[in-house]
Amino acid sequence: MSTATPDNEFVTPAGVLWDDPEPGQTWTVSLIGITILAALIIAISVIYFRTEQAEVNAKVIEPEYLALKDLRAAQESLLASTGTYTVEIGGTAVERRRIPVTEAMRLMAANPGLAVPPAASTPAPAAPAAAAPAPAN
Numbered sequence: 800m801s802t803a804t805p806d807n808e809f810v811t812p813a814g815v816l817w818d819d820p821e822p823g824q825t826w827t828v829s830l831i832g833i834t835i836l837a838a839l840i841i842a843i844s845v846i847y848f849r850t851e852q853a854e855v856n857a858k859v860i861e862p863e864y865l866a867l868k869d870l871r872a873a874q875e876s877l878l879a880s881t882g883t884y885t886v887e888i889g890g891t892a893v894e895r896r897r898i899p900v901t902e903a904m905r906l907m908a909a910n911p912g913l914a915v916p917p918a919a920s921t922p923a924p925a926a927p928a929a930a931a932p933a934p935a936n
Contacts, residue, residue: 877897878899878900880899881897881898
């Protein structure tokens with residue numbers, strides 16, 4: 800058996816085992832430890848989820864479409880360059896000339912007669928006439 804001494808020591812036949820710690824200090828150390836542990840867990844969670852969201856944004860939400868980017872650059876360079884190309888119209892090859900958009904706008908402003916006339920509006924088809932009665936025989 801062990802007995803407690805006035806100095807909060809447990810005495811056994813083998814001698815003094817340990818001091819009984821102060822309850823106030825025990826509670827203080829426990830609360831500080833729990834607070835530090837909770838703060839550490841929250842900090843690690845925040846770091847993890849921010850990193851995860853950054854990866855999702857980089858890989859899923861904002862991917863770089865290199866082929867589309869290259870296509871757009873090629874199309875924009877065609878809009879700003881001159882050259883010729885051939886199209887087939889009714890089985891006949893027709894050579895066409897390409898000019899930059901800014902040059903085309905300048906030519907259209909200088910000569911409005913180059914504009915393509917608007918399509919003529921076609922009248923709506925007339926309602927079908929009522930069937931005439933069959934002649935009597």
